[in-house]
Amino acid sequence: MPDFYNDTIGAISTALSPSGIAIVRVSGKEAFSLIEKIFDNGFGKKLTEQKTHTIHHGYIMDGNETVDEVLVMLMRGPHSYTGEDTVEIDCHGGVLSARSVLDTVVRNGVRPAEPGEFTKRAFLNGRMDLSQAEAVMDIISARNQFALKSSIRHLRGAISDEIRDIRQKLIHETAFIEAALDDPEHYDITGYGGNLKVIVEEQRKRIRKLIDSSDSGRFISEGIKTVIVGKPNAGKSSLLNALAGEEKAIVTDIEGTTRDVLEDQININGITLCLMDTAGIRQSDNIIEQIGVEKAIEHASDADLILYVVDSSASLDENDLNIIEMIRDKKSIVLLNKSDLDTVISAEEMAGKTQSPCIYISAKNNEGIDVLEQNIKEMFFNGEINFNDEIYITNMRHKKALSDADENLGFVIRSIEDDMPEDFYSIDLMAACDALGVITGQTVGEDLVNEIFSSFCMGK
Secondary structure, three states: OOHHHOOOEEEEOOOOOOOOEEEEEEEOOOHHHHHHOOEEOOOOOOHHHOOOOEEEEEEEEEOOEEEEEEEEEEEOOOOOOOOOOEEEEEEEOOHHHHHHHHHHHHHOOOEEOOOOHHHHHHHHOOOOOHHHHHHHHHHHOOOOHHHHHHHHHHHOOHHHHHHHHHHHHHHHHHHHHHHHHHOOOOOOOOOHHHHHHHHHHHHHHHHHHHHHOHHHHHHHHHOEEEEEEEOOOOOHHHHHHHHHOOOOOOOOOOOOOOOOOEEEEEEEOOEEEEEEEOOOOOOOOOHHHHHHHHHHHHHHHOOOEEEEEEEOOOOOOHHHHHHHHHOOOOOEEEEEEOOOOOOOOOHHHHHHHHOOOEEEOEOOOOEOHHHHHHHHHHHHHOOOOOOOOOOOOOOHHHHHHHHHHHHHHHHHHHHHHOOOOHHHHHHHHHHHHHHHHHHHOOOOOHHHHHHHHHOOOOOO
């Protein structure tokens, strides 16, 4: 480990805002002795002589000046977050008090930490692997309860355990091949290709299951990009307001009120929708309105889900037919709005035209929204999100590594089927192992590690 990561670092680990407390974290081999120089508990107690995982009341001093009244928590390595001696100073919350404590700490020999350096040290010291380290930031940035649960599972090693098990089985076979090639007198590999093919196919099945989970994982962590489309005055903005639970969009009886794209994020039953309310789609000579229509079509083409709002009290026209054609072959739900009025469009008729689920709603009266929510869950998560034994890949770096491993295992199977020499098997097996090691950090370079941790927040 470079000397740069053997010094003692410090940073504020809580948000810089008015609050009850703030935490200044210090980690490194001199953490106890450096904080001891500025800590006064009134009894002459030395921090370097105290037991691990104890808390001490006192004051942070800058010479003869009291900086703040604090609680100091001591954690000796390796039983700390970073695996090093760590001190956490609980001071009064607020920007000025926290910075004053940190400034005092830094003036007495502690280096300001880089973004993510505490977690980076935890990784370098073997306290967690790279996938667990990334889960730390996923927890911090979680947008909903499902994303939080998934990230906590990753932090506890759900991905790590699965990857290590797959990788270990592949390494075992690679080692056997290498041993057999080096010492053919003591290892009989007659018919070994057939046995290896079974093992590789089993592990490839597990890898592909993880890859297949990545779409659901992306929806869990990033949200479902959802675009609301429909003709002017169909009730699109009323739907946005109903889903958001507040007046996000202006609603009037005047057609074409919405000219630009309105965006909002909402949670429904733990699922995040990244909602876009677009201009009403129709033929128009108005240049400004036509720009809005073009934006609506553009966003719809890139959407994960389209909510097509139809005024069920009015007959379909050419504009509706154009929208139906636009959403064909895309995930969409048709919302037959204004169901509180006399309807002239049936759900069966629209389902036949769009091949999409059709729901009667009244955005104005907030009716049918619960049915819409359940349809979304059915469409994207087969009706439920299960964290008992399911692992969801939420990181695109992990998906790429799994895809690379899957590809290399495909080469192994092809070599077996083509009756190639055994050393061809081991080359591609090791390539698959290296790809899987990228996920846990066992086969990554320093540049990638630095890039990953540079995206972390300060103090974590």
